[in-house]
């Protein structure tokens with residue numbers, strides 16, 4: 073019998089270390105243990121009522137067929153209006169390609185702009201799936217070392233030293249997963265000038281847009297129409313399972329992106345698209361804003377609590393719902409420390425190794441996706457564990 077073998081690009085995907093944490097956390101919960109989950113990058117809110125109602129309406133009215141490949145025109149118009157209202161930037165609806173989550177947008181982007189054998193530059197640490205999306209197209213990520221002192225930002229002054237014939241572009245994210253750091257307008261403008269002068273493309277993942285507590289909440293689209301931007305309904309609108317995101321492309325890439333969208337996905341989930349039109353209603357936005365304020369209170373609680381127990385936060389946690397913490401004073405292996413903390417105090421965190429290579433063993437990511445009382449309880453347990 074023929075021996076089956078998976079394609080080598082599957083081998084290139086290293087399993088996330090947090091999976092071991094998740095598995096163990098589930099097993100402990102099944103034994104009746106009270107596990108505090110600070111490892112999951114998912115809001116603990118659900119989609120606002122009006123959005124869920126709109127989804128139910130769409131199902132009841134049988135609006136369940138495919139949509140056009142780049143998304144419902146009403147939804148694209150609503151997204152475009154939101155850019156104008158909240159971010160004072162003009163984005164023609166035709167430039168918006170609605171996708172199955174930001175994941176779909178990143179997959180589309182990898183096929184749209186990156187040749188096989190090309191490299192895409194990203195900061196180390198960054199969102200880990202990016203490098204795996206590239207591998208699927210035969211390309212690869214080139215992670216450039218960053219450091220805590222410069223908020224894990226790519227050093228733009230040395231970018232040209234790393235640029236090669238096969239460098240396709242640079243992918244950044246703001247606010248960042250795992251650090252929560254927000255890129256400034258000045259930094260992004262400089263990044264765009266540099267990348268352009270080197271002849272590459274620039275993608276900015278803005279999936280945590282709206283969840284900014286310090287610094288300017290703006291879109292890279294206000295810097296140039298030629299920057300690619302990824303976004304999603306998963307985080308600010310708490311619609312993770314609805315699988316809906318979008319990619320904004322320059323005018324000259326609309327045709328190519330449409331062809332790819334038709335072939336890769338046919339269309340994004342229809343019920344989710346009808347529901348998402350309601351996400352921009354004033355009452356829904358008001359609820360999302362109230363949630364943002366509550367996330368900010370949690371962030372402040374966590375930051376002051378971590379300081380008290382002597383765990384330094386290494387990047388300015390200005391956005392998203394993450395804090396990146398240096399645990400090197402208490403361990404030389406963050407993964408082992410996470411496992412031991414879970415066993416002994418039932419607090420689950422994500423080890424830095426899931427996001428990068430350089431110094432990853434020193435860091436852990438906290439996601440403040442539970443209420444303040446639970447955060448206080450988690451801090452108390454961590455302090456007890458450390459003592």
Ligand SMILES: Cc1ncc(COP(=O)(O)O)c(C=O)c1O
Pocket residue numbers: 113172173174175176199245248249277279303304305306312316317
């Ligand atoms: C930076 C970043 N980009 C993209 C995604 C994918 O999000 P989704 O496909 O749910 O929109 C995530 C999910 O956590 C993320 O953190």
